[in-house]
Amino acid sequence: MAPPSRRASDNVARRLSEAASRRPSIDPSRLIPMDKAVHLQGSDDFNVVFVGAGNIMFGSDEGPWNHSFRFEHKLGPRLKVVALIDPAIDRAAAVLQKKCETFVRSAYENTRVFRTLEDFVKNMSPKDRPRAVVVGSPPMFRGTTQPGRDIELQIMKCFPGVAMFIEKPIATGPVGELEEAFKVSKAISDSGAICSVGYMLRYLKAVQKIKQIIEENNLTVMATIARYATAYEAIAKPDWWDKAKSAGPVVEQGTHFCDLSRYFGGEVDIASVSAHSLEWHENAGHLSKQQIDESKIAPENRIPRVTSATWKYESGAVGSFTHLVALQGHNYSCELEVYADGYQFKLVDPYVQPILYIRRPGSDLDEQHRFPDDDPFFSEISNLIDVIEDIEEDPESATILSSFDDACKTYQLTWAIRTASEQSVKACMDRKAAA
């Protein structure tokens, strides 16, 4: 047994490390589906600018995302989309046309399309000043301090104090630009602007249930084990397969699970990250059902089929993550396990039908929890709007779960995984060449 003075300092250290790894959370019973939510009352218009007229903003067959739909349900007739910014003017005009043919016409009938934010600002009348700017442009155009790729800085300059919603990942430039993302983050926090980043899995009821049990039982996370297996047959965007364009599947896609891992495990000791990969040119990396012509992508930019990483959290806990480009069909196979003394939380299929298995002290059996009608995309937008509107009835009800700074750290982790795996490939090739 440690002497009392040692135990006291251990306890302080433990509390500090717990505080460092604590993340904001929401009571899961407050995460209500869209059809049970009431429109925010009020007669004033709520002006919004959308940046990007693509799938995340207006939906597609690829998945349940569609921010405009959630804004419409949250704000009802108050929603006024004052501008849609997209260099693909025709695409923007086409989505607006479709909206104007439906019962949500009032939100879009006066929406103007511009190629750039600057063009909008030049042509804007004071009544069109937005209360929120929602950014769903490709990540290569944001998260830096460089002109044309600095939308966050532009927004803050043109509309000081306006709330922002930024899609994940916060950037996909070269790893050398990571510092710029942190500069953008500092500028956002210095400005005091409300900013939420689109790591919507944090808003899953299942995720908040895990958080609740950890908090109520004062648990310390010992390990996170995450697996993200993509159904590659369904991915037909050539850019996704090109590391030079998308930054690779861990940075672009696995980011959701790296983020969830951090949400539970806390800060990562970045220097501890190690990783291995199975590359496209290795025998085991051959894929038989690719929908794209990979020969058109430069060999050095083709993506790995498997990337597997481990790391230490600053708390001492251990994290691991495996991303696979291996499955066919349509649905992904994704699981996250979180361990604490006596507890195992296993989240299965968070994208489609989340199931949470919980094993607790005193039992060898898994409880099974299902969450029908859960809509994390709605919950993230709903919480953002409530924070903007500063609803004070219950100070705990509205919370942003993913800040820009937190998202920068997730971006940093995903780059550390990619870099470590590439170094491991190089070391392996050097060993083979020397043998």
Ligand SMILES: NC(=O)c1ccc[n+]([C@@H]2O[C@H](COP(=O)([O-])OP(=O)(O)OC[C@H]3O[C@@H](n4cnc5c(N)ncnc54)[C@H](O)[C@@H]3O)[C@@H](O)[C@H]2O)c1
């Ligand atoms: N959270 C999720 O589950 C989820 C799901 C889908 C997409 N996303 C993210 O949303 C972002 C956009 O993805 P998407 O699927 O909508 O892509 P998309 O290609 O369907 O749409 C992107 C749109 O942005 C436009 N654009 C290009 N450059 C622009 C610029 N400088 N300013 C404004 N618009 C510009 C394009 O013309 C296009 O219309 C990505 O970061 C992606 O990772 C997140």
